[in-house]
Amino acid sequence: MSTFSPAFPARFTPVSPIAFTKRTLQHKNKETPGFTSKYDVNRLVYYEVFRDVLAAIRREKEIKGWTRKKKIALIESVNAKWQDLAEGWGQEPPAPPWQLRDPRQETHPRDSSGSKTGPSE
Secondary structure, eight states, rough: OEESSSSSSSSOOOOOOHHHHHHHHHHTTTTSOOOHHTTTOOOOOOEOOOSOOOHHHHHHHHHHHOOHHHHHHHHHHHHHTTTTTTTTTTSOEEEEEEEEOGGGOOOOOTTTOOOOOOOOO
C-alpha cells in the first residue's frame, strides 16, 4: 500500500495492510518525529493497494518523478474534496442505535408473577 502526504510533495511508502493502519495512526497522532510531525500532516487523502511489493516500489518511484500538479490531479481524480480517508481510525466506534439484551434477565408481561415455572394446570 502507499500513502500520500497532502500538504507537500508526494510521500509514498509501501507497507503491509496491518502496518499501513498502524503507521497511518502514528502519523495522525504525531507519535513519531519527522516530516509528518514537523509539517502537521494529519490526513490520508490517497493510497493504492498492491499485491506485489516490487510493483508498489515501481509505482512509488513513478509518482515521485511526477510534477506536483500531476500528483494533485491523481488525488483529485479519486478524492476531489481531499477528505481524510482514515477519519475515525483508532477511535472507539459509536454506540449502535440498538442494544443487545440478555434474555435470561428479561421479564415478559405474561410473567407478571415473576414465576419461572411452566403454565399452571
